[in-house]
Amino acid sequence: MATEIKAPTFPESVADGTIATWHKSAGEAFSRDELIVDIETDKVVIEVVAPEDGTLSKILKDEGDTVLSDEVIGHYDAGAGGSTSAPSTDEESSSGSAEADSSDAILSPAVRKLVAEYEINPDLIQGTGKNGRIVKEDVMAFIENRSNKEAAPAASSKAPSEPVIPQGERFERREPMSRLRAKIANRLVEAQQNMAMLSTFNEVNMKPIMDLRAKYKDEFEKRHDTRLGFMSFFVRASVEALKRFPAVNASIDGNDIIYHSYQDVGVAVSSPRGLVVPVLRNVDNMSLADIENNIRGYGIKARDGKLSIDDMTGGTFTVSNGGVFGSLLSTPIVNPPQTAILGMHKIQDRPMAVNGEVVILPMMYLALSYDHRLIDGKEAVGFLVTIKELLEEPERLLLGL
Structure with a gap:
């Protein structure tokens, strides 16, 4: 039965x-x-x-x-x-x-359609999917390879004086937008339409953090079984700044402002399906090692498609690191119902004036995008300056200054 x-x-x-x-x-x-x-x-x-x-x-x-x-x-x-x-x-x-x-x-409907359209024997295609299944990319690669092979004899038969023009097939591939990508698109458009979004910028000298990492990274990894990255410092600095500027940690619900007594920080993570934002909860109770371990765990789950809905629900603030992809400067979009997001960027050596002298320092631009309906420019700038001070003098994070 x-x-x-x-x-x-x-x-x-x-x-x-x-x-x-x-x-x-x-x-x-x-x-x-x-x-x-x-x-x-x-x-x-x-x-x-x-x-x-x-x-x-x-x-x-x-x-x-x-x-x-x-x-x-x-x-x-x-x-x-x-x-x-x-x-x-x-x-x-x-x-x-x-x-x-x-x-x-074993052929999916999309693969069957392509195979029939281009009159291909599927037995000639090497599948790269699970258990050798043929996926759309395998068919497209086969079509392109076949086109190149067909074009080669035609090109070689031409006289040497004639220009060689590739005769491969031109095609376009259409596929539906994933539900996650569509949801992200809708939320980003919604945020720009419904928020009075504004961005403010600053820059931070990363040398103190880089020196600290270089000095303790081996011992840290041996003790905690995880790498000491930059994200943990930025998340910790964000938590301290959120305590001092509670409006940045708040959210808007209709005509009400909701102030949160906790700091749940979303960390933007790239996955094969698009950008996802898993949430680190109660970050104020986490050590740097706890933060690094949680971020690494979320990264692995995002790569393998194992993130649950609970992992990405909630969050009072978000940190996004476009610097890992080489971004020098950007204006991140707030993730509603949150009211602010911190954007990290590429570390780049730049000449800076220090005590009347020009010194080459590893600098990073920071961007804070925020909802101007709730957060004033003074609070936004103060928040970003606080993060800058905490990172340029990391001992402040330990002393709570």
């Missing part, structure tokens, strides 16, 4: 999801706790695993289809090592047919 495979129960903040990837094809057996399908929501990718051994008998929702909470998306037959082929008097013919069916079943 077939058993239903249902989408998980989504949180209240998630209306629906999209089938991202079926990791099993109809007729394919699976083991208990083995990943069957990924469902992408506005915030995270939710993995649906097998509750028991069985064989996937029917897929009701294809990749790209929208599903609701607890909606039936497929059926499976319980039991280990389910049979995928019926008995046949012609063993060779049956085997060949099963192989053809299996080959066709």
